[in-house]
Amino acid sequence: MIGFGCWTLFKKEVWRFLKVFVQTVLAPAVSTLLYLLVFGVVFEEAVVVYEGHSYSSFLIPGLVMMTLAQNAFANSSSSILQSKMNGNIVFMLLAPLSSLEVYIAFLGAAILRGLITGGSVLLIASLLVDVEIYSVGLILLFALLASGVLGALGIIAGIWSEKYDHLSAFQNFIILPLTFLSGVFFSIQGLSPFWQQVSAWNPVFYLIDGFRYGFLGVSDVPYLQSVWVALLFLVMLTGISVAILRSGYKLRG
Amino acid sequence: MSIPAIELHAVEKRYATTHALKGVSFRVEQGEFFGLLGPNGAGKSTLINIMGGLAQASSGKVEVMGHDVVRDYRNSRKRIGIVPQELVYDPFFTVWEMLTIQSGYFGLGRENHAWLEELLDTLNLTEKRDENLQRLSGGMKRRVLIAQALVHRPPVVVLDEPTAGVDVELRRALWSFAHRLHKEGHTILLTTHYLEEAESMCDRIAVLNQGALVALNDQQELIAQYPHQIGVVDQILDGELPQLLSSAIISRSRNRTQIRMPRVLDADHPLLQQLSAVGIQLDQLQLRDPTLEEVFLDLTRSAVEEEKR
Numbered sequence: 324m325i326g327f328g329c330w331t332l333f334k335k336e337v338w339r340f341l342k343v344f345v346q347t348v349l350a351p352a353v354s355t356l357l358y359l360l361v362f363g364v365v366f367e368e369a370v371v372v373y374e375g376h377s378y379s380s381f382l383i384p385g386l387v388m389m390t391l392a393q394n395a396f397a398n399s400s401s402s403i404l405q406s407k408m409n410g411n412i413v414f415m416l417l418a419p420l421s422s423l424e425v426y427i428a429f430l431g432a433a434i435l436r437g438l439i440t441g442g443s444v445l446l447i448a449s450l451l452v453d454v455e456i457y458s459v460g461l462i463l464l465f466a467l468l469a470s471g472v473l474g475a476l477g478i479i480a481g482i483w484s485e486k487y488d489h490l491s492a493f494q495n496f497i498i499l500p501l502t503f504l505s506g507v508f509f510s511i512q513g514l515s516p517f518w519q520q521v522s523a524w525n526p527v528f529y530l531i532d533g534f535r536y537g538f539l540g541v542s543d544v545p546y547l548q549s550v551w552v553a554l555l556f557l558v559m560l561t562g563i564s565v566a567i568l569r570s571g572y573k574l575r576g
Numbered sequence: 577m578s579i580p581a582i583e584l585h586a587v588e589k590r591y592a593t594t595h596a597l598k599g600v601s602f603r604v605e606q607g608e609f610f611g612l613l614g615p616n617g618a619g620k621s622t623l624i625n626i627m628g629g630l631a632q633a634s635s636g637k638v639e640v641m642g643h644d645v646v647r648d649y650r651n652s653r654k655r656i657g658i659v660p661q662e663l664v665y666d667p668f669f670t671v672w673e674m675l676t677i678q679s680g681y682f683g684l685g686r687e688n689h690a691w692l693e694e695l696l697d698t699l700n701l702t703e704k705r706d707e708n709l710q711r712l713s714g715g716m717k718r719r720v721l722i723a724q725a726l727v728h729r730p731p732v733v734v735l736d737e738p739t740a741g742v743d744v745e746l747r748r749a750l751w752s753f754a755h756r757l758h759k760e761g762h763t764i765l766l767t768t769h770y771l772e773e774a775e776s777m778c779d780r781i782a783v784l785n786q787g788a789l790v791a792l793n794d795q796q797e798l799i800a801q802y803p804h805q806i807g808v809v810d811q812i813l814d815g816e817l818p819q820l821l822s823s824a825i826i827s828r829s830r831n832r833t834q835i836r837m838p839r840v841l842d843a844d845h846p847l848l849q850q851l852s853a854v855g856i857q858l859d860q861l862q863l864r865d866p867t868l869e870e871v872f873l874d875l876t877r878s879a880v881e882e883e884k885r
Contacts, residue, residue: 326683327680327683327684327685328680328681328682328683330680331677331680331681332680332681334677334680335677335680338668338669338673339668342668343668406666409664409665409666409667410660410662410664411664411665411666413630413660413664414664414666414674414677414678414681414724415681416628416629416630417628417629417630417653417658418653418678418681418682419649419650419651419653419654419681419682419683420681421650571632575629575630575631575632576622576625576630576631576632
């Protein structure tokens with residue numbers, strides 16, 4: 324049963340990141356736009372990834388997705404770890420909330436932060452360059468799936484981490500390589516067969532590829548395949564997150 | 577017989593290298609002011625954490641107002657309010673925001689705001705209502721923790737060392753508030769290091785030591801059933817003393833020596849003979865009942881010695 328308690332936890336999580344809007348939304352958006360300015364200017368004339376589409380048009384969906392994914396992850400992971408370290412997680416643990424309610428609340432807030440941050444990048448980018456839109460529905464679907472997958476991963480990372488060092492390792496050694504090596508700046512068609520094989524195992528690649536399809540109508544793999552891969556990861560990570568929350572692992576002594 | 581406020585059946589808690597609770601069983605009746613005493617590391621906080629779902633028992637069963645804290649956690653948590661020992665707070669929020677959030681976790685919305693206002697007023701927090709928790713003094717943070725534990729009007733209130741590190745004025749205010757809650761019908765479970773507090777407030781007392789329940793009774797009975805009395809001699813006994821006498825000495829101060837003595841004393845009891853050997857006769861001893869503190873210290877010390885053997 325999902326009740327008012329779950330809604331309150333969701334609102335509290337959203338309230339938390341909005342209270343530090345500059346740090347949680349504005350700063351990541353500005354950093355991503357710097358990528359657009361630097362890479363867009365340098366490669367605009369020199370690189371054509373998909374015939375008939377400028378490099379900026381190719382780059383923007385990747386950058387939006389990268390921002391969205393990283394912020395969805397950061398929201399759930401840092402909130403849980405911070406609450407654990409400050410000890411104030413007891414307030415949530417003492418409440419009559421089920422594991423599923425806790426999961427939904429944290430995931431919902433992570434998705435919202437991902438969408439707001441990614442949306443801000445897209446909005447500002449659209450003022451600087453022409454942004455192509457092929458299917459708004461697919462753009463929204465992949466935005467939701469991506470922030471969901473990374474938000475769920477953030478919940479697991481937040482519970483598993485005992486200090487910021489652990490979380491930083493998770494971010495720098497798992498999330499960052501997965502996002503950078505997923506076709507944000509290039510198409511995997513241009514890679515050697517070995518690296519193409521490696522990319523095929525990277526879930527973020529499918530999220531970006533499908534998301535980009537929503538903008539350009541062109542992708543490296545069929546977008547339906549990307550939808551299934553993303554759904555599979557979301558279901559898998561949901562199962563793991565709820566099981567961990569239910570077990571009390573690293574939360575309930 | 578009414579449903580007990582708290583009931584524990586053979587509660588065990590094992591960590592990798594520690595056996596924190598060793599089959600603890602007792603019940604707290606509704607409307608009681610119950611004291612849970614024990615030295616640091618006795619397992620008091622672990623037991624409280626299990627009651628609130630902050631920790632999981634390795635085996636055994638805990639019920640709050642008849643609701644199992646694991647199988648029926650929603651109902652048990654709605655009936656218990658725990659004031660944690662540590663001064664924890666969420667630095668992102670103000671006092672009012674935190675109270676409305678906590679109240680919302682229990683499914684309570686605007687209809688509960690009048691009660692939240694009343695809590696602010698009762699705990700003298702109204703002026704701090706819109707202050708960020710980070711900016712509050714330790715005493716104010718403690719008051720907010722109490723308010724947070726009461727947002728859902730729980731019938732059972734657990735105060736885990738609420739007066740640790742607070743000044744005298746706040747301590748008095750907290751006790752008066754605890755008394756008021758008790759009078760209003762709440763069951764109070766209190767852990768404290770200040771035995772005089774437990775002595776003056778609690779109906780019954782349980783003593784935990786090294787994870788085991790070593791005593792449980794009405795405090796007068798706890799004292800009456802204690803097999804020792806205290807003998808006071810108006811002189812300092814030191815130097816080479818016989819072994820039995822030496823180990824019975826509780827304290828030496830201001831020209832007085834206090835000795836733990838059996839309640840039933842035969843004239844030929846070895847302790848009396850040893851006292852006589854150092855020049856103290858029975859009529860020089862002033863005998864009195866022990867205080868709760870003396871019983872507590874002796875119980876916990878005995879258990880440690882038992883453990884060592």
